[in-house]
Amino acid sequence: MPGSQSSISERLDGQHVLLTGVTGFVGEALLHLMLAEVPGVRVTVLVRPKGSTSGTARTASLLKKPIFQNVVEAAGGIEELMAARVGVLEGDLYDAPALPSGLDAIVHCAGDVSFDPPVDEGFRTNVQGARELLTRVREAGSDIHYVHISTAYVAGRRRGSIPEGPVPQVVDLEAELAWGLGQRQEIEHRSRGTEVLTAERKKAEKEHSRAGLLTAANATEEARKQWVKDELVRVGAERARSLGWTDCYTFTKALGERVVEEHARTNRVSIVRPSIIESSLVSPYPGWIEGFKMMEPLILAYGRGELPEMPGAADTTVDVVPVDHVVAAIVAVLAHPPEVGTPAYFHVSSGDRNPLTFRTLYQNVRAYFDAHPFISGDRGATRLPEWRFPGSQSVERLLSTSERAFKVADYVIGHAPRSDRTRDLARKLDQQGRRLEFLRRYLGLYQEYAQAELQFSDINTLALYRSLSEEDQETFAFDTAVVDWKVYLQEIHCPAVTAPIRRLDEKRAARKRPAAAGPKALVEKPGVAAFFDMDGTLLSSNVIETYLWLRLQELSGTERFAELSRIVAKVPSLVQAERRERSAFLRSVYREYDGARLSDLDAIADEHLTDHILTRLSPAAVRKIREHRAAGHRTVLITGAIRPLTRPLLPLFDHIEAAELAVDDRGVCTGYLASSPLVGESRAAWMRQYAADNGIDLASSYGYADSHSDLPLLEAVGRPVAVRPDVPLFRHARKARWTIVDWQSSTSNTRTLNPAGGRS
Template sequence: MAATGSGPGVAERLAGRHVLLTGVTGFVGEALLRLLLVEVPDVRVSVLVRPKGSTSAAARVATLLGKPVFSPAVEVAGGVEPLLAARVGVVAGDLSDVPALPDDLDAVVHCAGDVSFDPPVDAAFTTNVVGTRDLLARLREAEERGDGRAVHYVHVSTAYVSGRRSGTVPEGPVAHDVDLEAELAWGLAQRGELERRSRDADRLEAQRRRAEREHGRAGLLTAAAASEAARRQWVKDELVRVGSERARSLGWTDCYTFTKALGERVVEQHARTHPVSVVRPSIIESALASPHPGWIEGFKMAEPLILAYGRGELPEFPAAADTIVDIVPVDHVVATLVAVLAHPPAAGEPAWFHVSSGHRNPLTFRRLYEHVRAYFEAHPFQAGSRGASPLPDWRFPGASAVERLLTTSERAHRVAESVVGRAPRSDRTRDLARRLEQQKQRLEFLRRYLDLYQEYAQADLRFSDERTTALRLSLSAADQERFAFDTAAVDWRVYVEQIHCPAVTAPIRRLDEIRARRARSTPARAGGLRPVPAAEGAGAPGVAAFFDMDGTLLSSNVVETYLWMRLQELSAGERAGELGRVLGRVPGLLRAERRQRGDFLRAVYRDYEGADRAALDRVADELLTDHVLARLSPEAARRIREHRRAGHRTVLITGAVRPLTRPLAPLFDHVEAVDLVVDDRGRCTGHLVSSPLVGESRAAFMQAWAAEHDVDLTASYAYADSHSDLPLLAAVGNPVAVRPDVPLYRHARRQGWSIVDWASPASAGRSLNPAGGRR
């Protein structure tokens, strides 16, 4: 039978004490604040919280206390405001600029910190080292202003500060000889160093050329923006990479555990003259019992992997089957913190506590896998109409085998992406692009999480928790029940299958059901596009809809529409010759179109030289109207009419010559098309009145037109099919990609733009001579 302590209980020891908490907007901090307010009724709490945007720190805390988990304390106090007034003080500030602290504190619990496993190196040092140092400096200042009593400082760290060692890890300081000041100076300097390196001419040239190859058709400014985005992403990625590599070179798993270990060094210096406790949880997951089983805020370490496995998207994991995965419920962590708060050590005698399960109640990766699999076998995710998602069968082949499998898949995906990117536009190509995009997301997910967790999955560690066990046994029987943190009592089958997995999958299942209901209620023809709200109605000012023509409204292209117009003026023999001549130029025209669409259009329209301009209008009116309208997508026509009924301005922007737009003109309030220069005889010269609107010039036209007609582009719509139309689509608040080419499809998917499939009429022919014989 477990021994129990005597003397004052936890609540009695903390009665009348003033405790400062950091990190209360995070998972552990929130749980700790709740436990103190509910179970320790006579403790007074101050919280260090930063303002966020226009929301004050006090307002953020009031919102936090309005959550259901705080309702017992709120009800006792008579509301959130009375609770704030009586028991919760708000100190507005941040670890990047720690404000003055109250001078009557009895204890501080530092829960805040960068908890990402792959933070930028400068951010990790700033939060986990500099923030801790500054907080302790402000604490000493508060002590001097007060009555001189030393304040008990409780530092929340992580069990994994032990680094890449193996075997049993004792509850005590980590042995290492790293130069704290040198590493701190290096880490904080990395952003400036990498920003400087990112502007190296050779690197900039390579990024610019790559961006121009990918985005040049949309415009050089679009390419420049992509180049600059690539530079910034390189800096961001390098800040993560150099931090990880430096950490591993010194014996830690990642930058997170490295900087947390250096943060402990700062705490050890403070502990020479002050009472200090260091609490090191292992992997913190959902609550076992309090405030209710499965309570969790956000995704932690295991959740993305559990969800991916349930979706059938995690084929293997680089762990040995018998390796321990050390999980602790969050209520055990905060109960330990409260017990530690109530039992401060003497100044100069710091105490370390592991909150872990692997030493006395080990859970191996194989057992975890079996429990997760059992849960999803009983409660599978549904893969649409295909039924339950298939569950991967893990064999635990080892990290090297998993890495080879992932590397091979990544290489095959890059080859497939390259092939599809060069394939002609078609429904099949888009479907392949969609599937490749989904596969890319899965591979990126796997790469990120396998790289991130591989060290933890192979860590042969057992965290001794003898001091934590002794603390628990020193409590009364009532306190051992109220502040429960015996991890040996956790039944892992019950916890994983009946508590944790149901909790982490519940919000995903709700989202799936919402999506399913939306899909059932959305008309098939809408293709997922949000309908124009009826409330906008006729007379709603300031909204326009901009439409591209070729490939968007009509299943046509510039070369084809040129032939529609020009062949009508020629004899049968001349037609054959002209058709042969144009077909011979197609390869060169396609190369020009890939390089610069404006030059391509000029090259095509050179062939109008000598054409009678008035005759082109007659051809369009008399011979091509029925043909053009027959090629108009029915979905496109309906969408244009919806906009007109809603009172929106409709604008056609096309690279086609103006005569060809005449059949569509009644649908639009404004038509912006290519105008041909004519001589004094009314004959076309082969030149254009002004540069054709392509790429960025389309966006510039839209902005000028919108300003002139008092149109709000952020509320407006645009429809286009080509990657060259990125600026047009990006200029509005409601962009829609219509049967897009592969580059536009990929961009639209990444940006979350609407993608629709406006099919051509089944009766539309592909004849280059739709009007038949000569006029």
């Protein structure tokens, strides 16, 4: 690199530079540096509209961020800054618009930076996107300096010293591009075949059959879509590794470089290859970072005590570079264009001259959390795992064993009786499941990097840095040898990446503290209804219990024992029927009413069961129903129980929809229902018709239920509430962020509680 003492600002003075990717981490830092330190440059940014927000509006929002405050104030405001120095080119990289005239240079920062993108998206962004942009570059002028931001890991699975030059490869670019772009259509087609659909349908029906076959069908379709996403990631990773790359990201970035190198034959091209980009060392301030990059999920998981080991060798180098070093190097490269036909390559990395090993990383991260631990609820500081770096095979065995144990525990919890303890165990098990999913994904994804024995030579980058004046070396610092890893990790990076998590933990803790005021009052609003399930929601009962309540009242002592013994013997088969299909289960139970007189059942309910039912009625449920009535909401009970059992609840509800027993012309029950029972999806269908007939706005209405079979009822309203839910509904409610309440049954003298209000 020829020496020159003319400053970077002088070299770039008056130039017009196009930037892509300015809404991303590196692009934002680059825009800030150029606006702050290269005052003579005029910038145009390629920004695509997002929804109804234009690219210009998105750029204005970007410039409102704190790091741009000084340059915005110096310009007199955002509008003035954009008018003077920041133009916006509205458009998408995939279909790049014509570039503005008079361009001197382009810095292409945009790209898919996920390590495991769907294969078509990786090819579209990193390969086809670069090709589309370069087509526009050639149309715009013949002497435009094109600076391409790639990654040092395009080296793939090679070992040893990696020079700053082209990556040797024997890949058919056009064949791979066509294959990658065509994978979505092919995988979508495969996802609709019987092999995938049959497997997903059976799983969905097993899980959701009690809620209804349409619910299961919807779950099947969601599972199919997820299968497509996962398969697009899987085939991309497999193809990349079969050709010698770590993942789809590095594979497509390497092919993107091939496209750029073709352009370089007749144009000025520089290729900048950063390693793992992390928070800034100095500028715009120490620790500036946006979003989670490569190391953040692992650092946070370790601090939470959830990363027991690392599948890499302790002495393997993890090549990290602060983002301000990366963008400073880009600006220096921009100011020193190469000759036409001779592309220049620059590694912005640390491993060659200032290596950070996994052991050093671990020791410093642990030291930080020892001094500043995460607090785990009432248990105090989180216990930190001790890494011994046993090797990838040992870590895989540990993870596989944990996954098998999780599956067994998940099966047991899924079939355990409903209780507060069961739900608490389910919550903890779900946390464990998410932890295992995290470990499987990230350890698998980062294992290649943790075992990589790469040493990126940065001879060209160091020569460029040494060619700068002392003033520019200070302003545009990118000599990574100066980074003190202990200071960077313990005093800059870890505090920066944990700060937002600590703030979130504080907010969560504040939400868990009891509020000074009582519960928020319901809003009075016309056209609102509150729909309640009965068994398990309002009162702790079930259909078999309620049958016995009525039936045993008619029998003598000996007959009661015989009937009770008969029903107990049938319970296992009834429970299995209930798990398969609730409507068939209800019909089988209600067959037991064959021969009973309906008027006698009504009389028994009125004379003998009112107090017994009220024994099971939750006072919290009664209060909630009264609140709804006081707010002018229509209260509706939907139950699979037979109508006689709902008679004690008549004062509470504007409408009760219950199972009607069919009777003959003498009023004797036939053992059949007058119509299909309202269960699962039929409840939601009935609610929609009821709402239409009575002017009810379901989006503003409430639903209260306890079972996964009631999922359609809860999904039909805008304000669902899960009441002491079973494990499947509990999990769904947590995922959907529904309200979960615990309405305990009464423990007081039940004869004093009048559900209509007041006490008798």
